[in-house]
Amino acid sequence: MASTEVAEEVIVDAKLSSEQEDLIQSIRGALERHRITNPYPSPSTIDVGALKLLDSLGYLDIIESGGSPVDVVLVIEAAAALAPGAPVAARALVAPIVISSAPPEVVALGTSWAGSLCRFANEAEGILYLGNDDAWYLRGDEFTVESIESRWGYPVGRVTPRDGSTTESVEAKRLLTAWRIALAAEIGGLMEAATLLASAYVSERFQFGRSIGSIQTVQHRLARSYVASQATKWLARRAAWDVDDHEAAAAAACYATSEAPEVLASVQQVCGAIGFTDEFGLTRFTARLAMLQTELGGPWAHARSVAELHWPASTR
Amino acid sequence: MDFSWSDAEIELRRKLRTYVEENLRPGWRSIDRDVHNDDTIEASLQFCRGLAERGLLTPAWPVEYGGKAASRWAQIVISEELRGAGEPRGPQYTNVNWIGPAIMKLGTEEQKAEFLPPIAAGEAMWCQGFSEPDAGSDLSALRTFAERDGDEYIVNGQKIWTSYAAAADYCFLLVRTARSDNPRDGISILLVPMDTAGIEVREIATLDIDHMLHEVFFHNVRVPVRFRLGEENQGWSIIRTLLANERTQSSLHEEVNRSLNDLVNEARQLGIAIDEPQSSASLGKAASWVAASRVLNYVAIQALSDGSEHYPNLASVYKASSVQMAGKANEAFLAILGAQSLATSSAGDYRMISSIETGIGGGSTEMQLNAIAWQVLKLPKK
Numbered sequence: 256m257a258s259t260e261v262a263e264e265v266i267v268d269a270k271l272s273s274e275q276e277d278l279i280q281s282i283r284g285a286l287e288r289h290r291i292t293n294p295y296p297s298p299s300t301i302d303v304g305a306l307k308l309l310d311s312l313g314y315l316d317i318i319e320s321g322g323s324p325v326d327v328v329l330v331i332e333a334a335a336a337l338a339p340g341a342p343v344a345a346r347a348l349v350a351p352i353v354i355s356s357a358p359p360e361v362v363a364l365g366t367s368w369a370g371s372l373c374r375f376a377n378e379a380e381g382i383l384y385l386g387n388d389d390a391w392y393l394r395g396d397e398f399t400v401e402s403i404e405s406r407w408g409y410p411v412g413r414v415t416p417r418d419g420s421t422t423e424s425v426e427a428k429r430l431l432t433a434w435r436i437a438l439a440a441e442i443g444g445l446m447e448a449a450t451l452l453a454s455a456y457v458s459e460r461f462q463f464g465r466s467i468g469s470i471q472t473v474q475h476r477l478a479r480s481y482v483a484s485q486a487t488k489w490l491a492r493r494a495a496w497d498v499d500d501h502e503a504a505a506a507a508a509c510y511a512t513s514e515a516p517e518v519l520a521s522v523q524q525v526c527g528a529i530g531f532t533d534e535f536g537l538t539r540f541t542a543r544l545a546m547l548q549t550e551l552g553g554p555w556a557h558a559r560s561v562a563e564l565h566w567p568a569s570t571r
Numbered sequence: 572m573d574f575s576w577s578d579a580e581i582e583l584r585r586k587l588r589t590y591v592e593e594n595l596r597p598g599w600r601s602i603d604r605d606v607h608n609d610d611t612i613e614a615s616l617q618f619c620r621g622l623a624e625r626g627l628l629t630p631a632w633p634v635e636y637g638g639k640a641a642s643r644w645a646q647i648v649i650s651e652e653l654r655g656a657g658e659p660r661g662p663q664y665t666n667v668n669w670i671g672p673a674i675m676k677l678g679t680e681e682q683k684a685e686f687l688p689p690i691a692a693g694e695a696m697w698c699q700g701f702s703e704p705d706a707g708s709d710l711s712a713l714r715t716f717a718e719r720d721g722d723e724y725i726v727n728g729q730k731i732w733t734s735y736a737a738a739a740d741y742c743f744l745l746v747r748t749a750r751s752d753n754p755r756d757g758i759s760i761l762l763v764p765m766d767t768a769g770i771e772v773r774e775i776a777t778l779d780i781d782h783m784l785h786e787v788f789f790h791n792v793r794v795p796v797r798f799r800l801g802e803e804n805q806g807w808s809i810i811r812t813l814l815a816n817e818r819t820q821s822s823l824h825e826e827v828n829r830s831l832n833d834l835v836n837e838a839r840q841l842g843i844a845i846d847e848p849q850s851s852a853s854l855g856k857a858a859s860w861v862a863a864s865r866v867l868n869y870v871a872i873q874a875l876s877d878g879s880e881h882y883p884n885l886a887s888v889y890k891a892s893s894v895q896m897a898g899k900a901n902e903a904f905l906a907i908l909g910a911q912s913l914a915t916s917s918a919g920d921y922r923m924i925s926s927i928e929t930g931i932g933g934g935s936t937e938m939q940l941n942a943i944a945w946q947v948l949k950l951p952k953k
Contacts, residue, residue, distance in 0.1 A: 266580075267641040268573040269869035270877070275572070285893065309784045325572055454948040467952045471937075474944035481943055482891045486863040495575055502858075509859035558855030559848065566835050566857050 271329070274567040275518035279329050281316055283470040286337035295340065295539060299410055301361070301378045302340030309334065309343060310360060318351035324495035327351075328440040332488060335444025339408070339543050342375045344437035345383065352498055353383055353425045354392050364434055365393075365414040368552065376412035383430055383550075384416065390427035397422050408543030434505040434551060436494045439507035442547050443487035444520045449540035450480040453522040456529070456537075467525070476521040483514040502564040515548040575598070580648050587627060587652040594621055601628050601826060601921045604658040606696070606738045609780035613866030615797055619693030622660070629667050629691050635693030636675060636683065643876045650822035655829045660737035666690040666697050668866065669816040670743050674762070677801040677809065686741070686762060700730040700737035700787060701810075703887075707732075708935050710745070711754040711807060715789060717746040717761060719796070724748070724761065726769075726792040734932075736772045736785035739765050744794075749804050758806040762798045764947035769793070815886040817933045819871045823893050824864040827900045827925075831857055832878070833918035838907050850907045857903040860896040884946050887939040896931040 271279075285308065293304050310316055310380045314330050317323075327348040334343040345382065350358035358384055363379035365371070367386045376382065377400050382393040397420040399414040454477050457468035467473050490507035492501060519541045523530045551557065576584070583885070596614040602810035606612045622628040623637075631646035644670065653660055660667075671690045674682055715728025720941035726746055734860025742763045749757035763770070773783040801809055815902040831854060838845050845851055871885040879885075904912040904919035912919025930936040944950045 264573045265644055266573055267644050267869065267873070269866070269873040271572060321859045337700045367793065449947070450926050454860075454950060458949070458951055465953065466951045471941070472775065474948075474950050475940040477948055477950065478940035478943035479891070481948060482888050482895075486867055489870055490859075490863055493574060493862075496572060501861065505855075506859040506862040510863050511856060513856065513859070530691050551592050554856070555852045558852040558859065561855035561858050562845070562851040564898070566832075566845065566854065 267539070275326060275329055277331055278326060282309070282312075282330055282333045283337065285312055286333065288569075290337065292481075295536075297543060298533065298538070299406060299408060300340060301342065301375055301410055302338050303378075305334070305338030305341040306346075306360065307341065309341065309347075312525055315343065315347040315360075316351075317347065319357075324348060324352065324498050325492055327493050328436065328495040331437060331440040332444035332447070332491075335441045335543075336448035339539055340364075341444060342378075344441050345375075345434075348440070348495075349383060349430065349433040350381075351392075353430045355424070359395075362416075364430035364437075366551070369461040371552075372403055372405070372411040372546075373400070373414045373548075374409040374546070376410055376414050377402055377410055382414055383434075384414065384422075385427060385430055385434070387402070388427060389427045390430045391416070392425050393420075393422055396420070405546070406542065407546040408539075409546055410547065411546070420511045428501060429498075431551070432494075432501045433498060435504040435557065436491055436498065438547060438550050439487055439491035439504075439511040442511040442515050442544065443484055443491055445482065445540045445544050445547070446484035446487055449518060449522045449537060449544070450484055452537055452540070453480075453526050454531070455476060457525050471501065473492070473525045476525055480518040480521045483518050487511045488513060500562060504558040505564060506558050508551065509554055509561050512548045512550070512557060513554040515544040519544045519548075525549075576644075576648070580644060583627075583630075583645060583648050584652055586625075587649060590621065590625065590627065591656045591659070593835045594618055595656060595806065599657050599659055601657040601830070602780065602924070603663055605734060605763065605781070605783050606661040607803075608612070610842055611661065611739045614661065615659060616694065616696075619661075619663045620660045621841070623691060623693035623922040628660075628693050629664075632671065632691065633669070633675070633878070635902065643805045643872065647820070647822065647872055650820055654822040655825040658826070661697065662696045662739065663690075663693060663937075664821065665699065665734060665817070666695060668812055668820040669698075670697050672816075673743075673809065673813055674800065681797060682762065682800065695741060696735060696739045697743055697751050698733050698735040698785075698787075700733060700742045700744035700763075704731050708923040708938050710810070711758065713745055713747060713758065715744075715746050715816075717748050717759065717794065719748070720793075722796050723728060723793045724796060724799070726761070726763075726789040726794055728789050730787040730789075732775075733785045733787050736765070737774065737782045741765060742770075742787070745806060745810065751783040751804075756809040757804045758810070759803050760809060761794050762800055763792070763794050767792050767794065780924075808867075811883065814934055815883045816875070818886045818890040818939075819875065821933075822868070823929065824861050824868060824896060825924075826882040827864075827922075828861045828867045828897055829899060830918050830922055831861070831903065834838045834907060834912075837918055841908070841911065843907060845907060852868070855897075855900040857896075858915065860892075860899040864889065864893045864896040884942065887942040887946075890934065891936060891939045891943065892937045897922070897926045897929040918934075 345362040361381035363375040365380045366371035491547040494507045628637045628642040717724035717726045744761045748759040751757040769790040771788040773786045777783040867889040871889045874882040875904045
């Protein structure tokens with residue numbers, strides 16, 4: 256019987272390139288140096304300083320400069336850990352994918368959906384705005400913002416497009432997918448940073464004559480959080496590798512927003528009361544996880560999208 | 572980073588699907604992977620012989636051992652396609668993915684000549700003699716002892732929870748060949764024909780599934796020293812790598828992925844709407860966990876291919892994620908089909924089994940989490 260030819264050419268390469276590893280180190284180094292003289296701003300305020308730093312170093316214009324969406328996802332992950340108050344994802348990833356003009360420094364992402372809040376709406380010079388079936392790019396004079404107080408990591412507001420204003424239509428599906436990738440990347444970075452901070456703490460916290468990090472219940476909660484962070488990061492990277500793969504982006508957002516509250520609960524629990532304090536820093540990550548889990552309708556909305564994309568109505 | 576399949580890999584996938592369509596025994600289900608009876612044993616052997624004849628069983632093996640020196644990704648394509656089809660290779664997926672490669676790497680020329688050709692021809696079934704009544708997750712506590720007697724070892728002891736033992740031709744057996752204060756010292760690997768005198772296999776009744784699990788007793792079993800794989804007393808490090816390979820190369824994500832299609836089809840036949848919010852959300856969540864598990868699998872496989880030191884930890888991360896995936900899929904079956912998913916004829920029946928088994932077989936979830944906590948997060952052991 257004739258033998259079948261098999262694959263000889265190898266294409267799959269499921270790892271970061273050395274250049275991408277260097278990119279991560281570069282951005283982390285820049286932000287760590289920035290933090291020495293620029294402490295984290297107050298909770299729920301925009302980190303303009305970090306955003307300007309990243310802008311000055313070209314990290315917000317990677318796509319415009321010919322870089323890949325995966326490269327930008329790496330920037331978002333790193334920024335989530337070291338500059339979580341900087342609105343990097345909308346500016347560096349979503350806007351370049353969705354609009355053709357040069358985006359302003361602060362871009363926000365909003366929806367017309369009931370109950371949704373828009374992060375950085377007050378500070379935004381442009382908002383990518385998603386309706387039920389359509390989407391628009393709202394410039395600064397084309398929307399109003401009602402500020403909403405929230406302690407959960409970001410300045411937020413309710414956005415209303417101005418009646419009769421001239422707005423630029425954008426492709427809704429493309430906006431939704433790019434947003435989901437950005438969301439997953441940001442959540443992945445926050446999850447990992449929170450897990451590593453909590454791991455360092457429990458290793459040094461002694462109770463009952465031993466490090467609480469040696470207790471298996473504690474270890475397993477953090478190990479599960481780490482698994483969630485890695486899955487989220489790789490789902491976001493995989494989705495960014497093909498920004499036309501809408502299901503991959505929906506799956507990334509579904510997983511990320513589903514696991515965000517699990518990671519939040521675990522890292523806060525193992526750190527105990529210190530975990531609530533501003534000085535410890537854990538809430539820099541967890542408060543934002545709390546807000547991000549709701550974005551774009553939260554896990555159930557993303558999950559339903561995955562199902563609709565994977566099993567279209569015509570095939571059911 | 573690139574997640575594209577090459578044209579050759581796409582073509583390989585197509586040929587495998589054609590082969591499955593034409594050669595899979597009608598009615599083969601994932602549960603049949605355990606080869607419960609003569610029918611499933613023969614069907615599995617016949618399927619594998621055909622794969623071997625077409626060069627589709629061991630393409631990633633070196634040419635000298637019956638392969639085609641293809642990439643590891645070709646072997647992953649095969650794992651995905653066949654696991655997705657219910658793993659009609661039966662236990663032989665273990666042979667080609669890690670037992671054969673272990674013999675290639677560590678075996679003597681005589682061992683290679685003895686054991687590799689039957690594997691490459693699709694004619695040998697292996698089982699793994701690892702767990703014992705007092706050595707489960709704590710595998711290094713194993714006590715089955717192989718005492719040297721000239722050119723032979725005399726093996727006495729008991730293995731348990733052994734899959735495929737009733738059908739197996741050979742056992743990849745962990746034994747203790749020396750007693751030591753460090754339980755990880757003094758472990759050796761023996762390649763044992765299952766028809767050797769003194770081996771007794773007993774089935775363990777399990778969820779009304781025939782021959783899913785077994786006990787294997789060794790009563791003064793004489794095994795030639797030449798069937799020892801690797802150095803005497805140095806088996807532990809080999810096993811750690813082998814177990815990591817077991818965790819990453821079975822492509823469970825594809826089995827779960829396709830079972831969700833079965834779920835949709837079954838729901839349609841029963842007139843159950845899957846676009847109802849709870850149903851579609853549970854389906855979408857399960858599919859998202861499949862995507863997560865798949866990408867983590869590829870990351871781990873890449874590390875294995877590259878010889879990365881991070882591979883064992885990445886294998887643990889993958890395994891932990893795959894356990895959650897199995898649970899999410901089971902939840903979807905139960906949410907959509909209800910009790911119907913527990914009917915023996917339902918695709919959900921095996922999902923329920925898998926949701927329980929996945930967290931135990933091939934190294935428990937807790938062992939994976941321990942490894943991540945200690946090796947990655949550097950949490951203290953004491």
